Amino acid sequence: MIHLESLVCYACQTNQNERNLFDDKDRRAIVGTCGHSICFTCSISDENRNCPICSKPNAFIHRTVNYEAMAQMEYYRTNMFATFRKWWETLELEYAPTVLRWGT
Ligand SMILES: [Zn+2]
Ligand SMILES: [Zn+2]
Numbered sequence: 373m374i375h376l377e378s379l380v381c382y383a384c385q386t387n388q389n390e391r392n393l394f395d396d397k398d399r400r401a402i403v404g405t406c407g408h409s410i411c412f413t414c415s416i417s418d419e420n421r422n423c424p425i426c427s428k429p430n431a432f433i434h435r436t437v438n439y440e441a442m443a444q445m446e447y448y449r450t451n452m453f454a455t456f457r458k459w460w461e462t463l464e465l466e467y468a469p470t471v472l473r474w475g476t
Contacts, residue, residue, distance in 0.1 A: 379445050382424040383414035394438075394445050401445070403438035404431030 381399060384392040392411060394401040399411035406428040414421065415432040423431040448455070 378409065378441055379448070381409070381411035381414055383410040383421065394441055396442065396445075401438035401441035402432055403436050403441070404428065405434065406431045409438045409441055 379394055379401075381392045381394060381401075384399075392399055394409070394411055398413045401409045402412050402415040403409045404423050406423050406426050408423050408425045408428075408431070410421070410424060410432060412435070415435050419433060420430055421432055422429050
């Protein structure tokens with residue numbers, strides 16, 4: 373089971389009270405030194421940003437593209453949009469810390 377929640381930028385959520393999916397442009401996934409990801413826009417908006425998930429300082433200064441997340445995004449976009457949308461609707465209804473759990 374792929375962890376769909378890893379396709380959302382939590383830095384966007386923190387700043388704008390909304391969740392943004394990664395895409396292949398301004399919101400491409402940038403993986404930090406802690407292993408979490410935020411979008412490119414967030415990574416350049418604050419160079420010294422702490423990780424929004426684990427609060428690690430300066431986690432995204434290297435701006436390493438998270439190709440795994442990008443590949444997952446593409447997969448869901450092309451093959452499983454219905455499944456993805458269903459998950460998204462669930463997230464909207466049951467927004468809670470339990471859906472923010474990362475990894476395994
Ligand atoms: Zn973001
Ligand atoms: Zn982190």
